[in-house]
Amino acid sequence: MSKKPISTGNMELDSKMGGGLPLGSLVLIEGSSAAGKSVLTQQIVRGALNAMHTVALFTSENTVSSMVTQMRSIDLDVLDFLLLGRLAILPMALTELGADAPMALLAAIRCETGRSLIVVDSFTSAVINRQNNQQILRFFEMCKRMCSDKTTIIISLHSGSIPPEMMSPIRSMCDAHLQLRTEQDGQRLVKTLEVTKIRGAAGVTGAIVGFEVEPGWGMRVIPISRARG
Numbered sequence: 001m002s003k004k005p006i007s008t009g010n011m012e013l014d015s016k017m018g019g020g021l022p023l024g025s026l027v028l029i030e031g032s033s034a035a036g037k038s039v040l041t042q043q044i045v046r047g048a049l050n051a052m053h054t055v056a057l058f059t060s061e062n063t064v065s066s067m068v069t070q071m072r073s074i075d076l077d078v079l080d081f082l083l084l085g086r087l088a089i090l091p092m093a094l095t096e097l098g099a100d101a102p103m104a105l106l107a108a109i110r111c112e113t114g115r116s117l118i119v120v121d122s123f124t125s126a127v128i129n130r131q132n133n134q135q136i137l138r139f140f141e142m143c144k145r146m147c148s149d150k151t152t153i154i155i156s157l158h159s160g161s162i163p164p165e166m167m168s169p170i171r172s173m174c175d176a177h178l179q180l181r182t183e184q185d186g187q188r189l190v191k192t193l194e195v196t197k198i199r200g201a202a203g204v205t206g207a208i209v210g211f212e213v214e215p216g217w218g219m220r221v222i223p224i225s226r227a228r229g
Contacts, residue, residue: 009047
């Protein structure tokens with residue numbers, strides 16, 4: 001297993017993230033619909049695979065085939081890694097699991113802790129039918145414990161799916177918090193990524209970066225002046 005930080009495979013993005021995500025980090029990627037959460041997680045997955053890490057990707061929105069196709073469409077082909085066993089794509093019908101979804105997902109994550117990187121995209125459908133908020137806190141607490149063996153866990157979450165009073169302790173618990181937004185730039189919408197914090201980063205963090213997603217190209221960083229108009 002590589003001991004280097006988890007890289008996005010994009011030098012410009014890595015520089016804004018202090019060199020990448022330190023091993024053993026619990027990472028929260030938060031944003032509204034269409035803000036770029038899935039694209040960012042997929043970019044990190046491919047970067048990690050390129051750096052010889054092993055990855056488990058839990059998806060609540062894709063089958064294995066549709067995930068491979070989606071990633072290939074933005075120049076993030078992972079089929080070879082999948083066939084070699086370096087990548088596991090694990091669809092989970094979290095909405096159908098109802099209130100049991102968070103604990104069922106947690107049990108599935110435990111089975112993959114031998115991998116360098118575990119990604120959940122997204123956790124939103126696991127909290128729709130929650131019975132209480134303490135269950136969500138327990139989920140994050142247990143994920144945090146699993147990071148102690150140098151496994152990095154990334155969880156993407158739709159902003160507003162959890163009450164604001166719950167988000168503060170969750171953000172504090174996480175070692176890294178990446179906030180995605182969509183902002184108006186003239187006649188178009190542009191995606192922005194704010195690196196709110198990364199504990200243990202090799203370099204300076206706290207930057208805001210604008211990016212676009214182009215078919216056949218993937219994430220392309222754009223000047224922040226363009227992102228803000």
